[in-house]
Amino acid sequence: MNASKQYIKQHQDRFINELIELLKIPSVSADPAFKDDVIRTAKAVKNSLEHAGCTHTEICETPGYPVVYGERIIDKELPTILVYGHYDVQPPDPINLWDSPAFEPVIKKTDLHPEGAIFARGACDDKGQMYMHVKALEYMVENDDLPCNVKFMIEGEEEVGSENLGWFIKRNQEKLANDVILISDTGMIAKDVPSITTGLRGLSYVEVEVTGPNRDLHSGLYGGAVANPINVLTKMIASLHDENKHITVPGFYDKVEELTKAEREKMGEAPFDLQKYKDAIGLNDVYGEEGFSTHERASIRPTLDVNGIWGGYIGEGAKTVIPSKAYAKISMRLVPNQDWEEITDLFQKHFESIAPSGVTVEVKPHHGGQGYVTPIEGIEYQAANDAYKEVFGKDPIPQRSGGSIPIVSMFEEQLQSKTILMGFGLDTDAIHSPNEHFGIWNYLKGIETIPFFYKHFTKLKTQ
Ligand code: BES
Ligand code: MN
Ligand code: MN
Numbered sequence: 001m002n003a004s005k006q007y008i009k010q011h012q013d014r015f016i017n018e019l020i021e022l023l024k025i026p027s028v029s030a031d032p033a034f035k036d037d038v039i040r041t042a043k044a045v046k047n048s049l050e051h052a053g054c055t056h057t058e059i060c061e062t063p064g065y066p067v068v069y070g071e072r073i074i075d076k077e078l079p080t081i082l083v084y085g086h087y088d089v090q091p092p093d094p095i096n097l098w099d100s101p102a103f104e105p106v107i108k109k110t111d112l113h114p115e116g117a118i119f120a121r122g123a124c125d126d127k128g129q130m131y132m133h134v135k136a137l138e139y140m141v142e143n144d145d146l147p148c149n150v151k152f153m154i155e156g157e158e159e160v161g162s163e164n165l166g167w168f169i170k171r172n173q174e175k176l177a178n179d180v181i182l183i184s185d186t187g188m189i190a191k192d193v194p195s196i197t198t199g200l201r202g203l204s205y206v207e208v209e210v211t212g213p214n215r216d217l218h219s220g221l222y223g224g225a226v227a228n229p230i231n232v233l234t235k236m237i238a239s240l241h242d243e244n245k246h247i248t249v250p251g252f253y254d255k256v257e258e259l260t261k262a263e264r265e266k267m268g269e270a271p272f273d274l275q276k277y278k279d280a281i282g283l284n285d286v287y288g289e290e291g292f293s294t295h296e297r298a299s300i301r302p303t304l305d306v307n308g309i310w311g312g313y314i315g316e317g318a319k320t321v322i323p324s325k326a327y328a329k330i331s332m333r334l335v336p337n338q339d340w341e342e343i344t345d346l347f348q349k350h351f352e353s354i355a356p357s358g359v360t361v362e363v364k365p366h367h368g369g370q371g372y373v374t375p376i377e378g379i380e381y382q383a384a385n386d387a388y389k390e391v392f393g394k395d396p397i398p399q400r401s402g403g404s405i406p407i408v409s410m411f412e413e414q415l416q417s418k419t420i421l422m423g424f425g426l427d428t429d430a431i432h433s434p435n436e437h438f439g440i441w442n443y444l445k446g447i448e449t450i451p452f453f454y455k456h457f458t459k460l461k462t463q
Contacts, residue, residue: 003143003145004139004143004145004447004448007139008444008447008448012444015135015443015444015447016118016440016443018135019127019443020118020120021044022045022087022127023103023118023123024104024105025037025041025103026089026092026103026121027087027088027089027156028088028089028090028092028121029065029088029089029156030090030160031091038065038087039065039066041087041088041156042065042066042068042154042156045068045087045154046058046059046070048134049068049070049134049152050070052134052137052138052141053072053137053140053141053142054070054072054137054152055071055072056072057069057071058070062157062164062167062168063164063167064156064164065088065156065157065164067154067156068152068154068155069152069175070151070152071149071150071152072141072150074148074149075149076149078147078148078149078462079149079179079180079457079458080148080149080150080178081148081149081150081178081179081180081181081182081453081454082152082176082178082180082181082182082417083152083181083183084153084154084181084182084183084185084407084411085126085133085152085155085183085184085185086130086154086156086158087130087154087155087156088156088157088159089122089125089126089127090121090159090431092434095434097435098435099434100119102434102436103120105118105120106119108437110437112191112428112439113439115439115441117437117438117439117440118437119435119436119437120437122436123429123436123438124425124431124436124437125185125425125429125432126158126184126185128438128443129184129423129424129438129446130154130184132184132424132446132450133152133182133184133450134152135447136446139447145451146454147454147459148458148461150454151175151176151178155168155407158405158407160367161366161367161368161369162367162369162406162407165407169410169411169415170414173414173415177415178415179417179461180380180383180417180418180457181408181419181420182419182420182422182450182453183405183419183421184423184424184446184450185405185421185423186200186401186403186405186421186423187423187424187425187427187429188423188424188425188426188442189271189399191442191445193270193397194388194394194395194396195397195398195399195423196374196381196384196385196388196396196397196398196399196420196421196422197374197400197422197423198373198376198398198400198421199300199336199373199374199399199400200371200400200404200405200408200421201299201302201334201335201371201401201402202335202338202368202369202371202404202406202409203332203333203334203340203367203369203404203406204331204332204334204341204344204347204368205332205365205366205367205368206329206332206344206348206363206364206366207327207328207363207364207366208233208328208351208362208364209325209326209327209361210230210233210325210326210327210359210360210361211325211360211362212226212227212228212229212232212322212323212324212325213226214324216323217321217322218321220320223322226322227356227357227358228322229323229324229326229359230311230323230326232355232356232358233328234309236351236354236361237306237309237328237330244289244291245288245289246289246290247302247332248350249346249350250350252304252343252346252347253302255337255338255342256301256302256335256337256338257300257335257337259300264296267296267300267400268293268295270295270397270399272295288301299399299400300400301335302333302335303332304330304331304332305332306328306329307330307331308328308329309328309329310327310328311323311325311326311327312326329366330347333402333404334370335371336372338371340368340369340370344368348363351363367406369404369409369410370406370409370410371409372409372419374418374419374420374421376398378418379457379460380420381398381420383420383456383460384396384420384422384453384456386452386456387449387450387452387453387456388449390452391445401423405421422446422449422450422453424442424443424445424446424449426439
């Protein structure tokens, strides 16, 4: 047994219990009611970094929630790895669909996690995956096995768009200077199929508001004679896709990176079981853009989805009313070369242009970010590849993910460094959903693999 495996085995119960304690704090960044808990979590993360061996730790204030910073600089001549993660979590809603309370972590066995999985909001996204790095550092420090410098930047606003992280990075370029950024906030294909995420989609998030009459009206007295904002909004939304499920916003696809046939064929080699995919989410069929596979639709193609829609009377019983207003929240997932601000602009112009007379339409841009692709030719990828190979006994598969971590493209812009995404979650871990969980096997495997990245990256960088 190698040294790290042995150390992990010896300390695994404590590693699990420490994570459980962190998961008990409800660090929901979206809801101001949890403000004290979010700040309490930042302090807990700072403490854990200190205990793991950071020689300097700090809670850095921003206009929003603080960034937790930690470092262990062993030799200025050696490379520096910057670990990024987030300590905030998604709201637990809908809470009645959880089998056990979201912030009372429990370990349960599942088909895919026979060794047990920790069920709690944030277990996988991202407290569990972030904490793997803290424990990997502890191992390296305790065993005199840290080959390079390390910095941690753990933020508290990822789930609400990282709106102040750009502000923080711009003011702390020197402090954050690094040779590579390492993140565990994505997934892997399967426990026996190691993979490295090489792409993230960009995002444009908007809210739309359709206004008809200046007050809610009696639907008998006025019905049929005035535009109903909900009828209008749903029709406008329906028109945003054509019969081939292409998005109809003019210019939307102009800059989309088209993969070559060879690249698509290579992608198609990654194991993907359509039946299992459907079964896992209870579907009788899949749906999506003509001419692309499910795997492609969810990774290399852009999307437009309504995330929420409301208006009118939704209380008990019936109320005959034509509402004054209707609303929707819409997200567009973007692929390389699409610029999120440009897409937001195109959407706004188009949506306003299709509004019929009788209503007014307002589009309010929320947040967004660019997509990202990690080159597989660089030493960063090579180091990650070698790390997985050493632990899993085979080369990992590069895979593009459909999710977004908008700050990654900003890292490259501001800090001139590449990001390596070593994710250990499974798609079935239910991140953002009720019953989110993280496999104990995955957690420990992550802790085991991370030090090998340090080793191989340092070797490749200094040779
Ligand atoms: N960790 C996720 C992103 C993710 C998950 C990427 C799995 C790839 C695989 C992250 O916390 C997240 O949820 N991001 C948001 C974007 C953000 C602006 C709210 C997303 O993708 O919806
Ligand atoms: Mn995350
Ligand atoms: Mn998330």
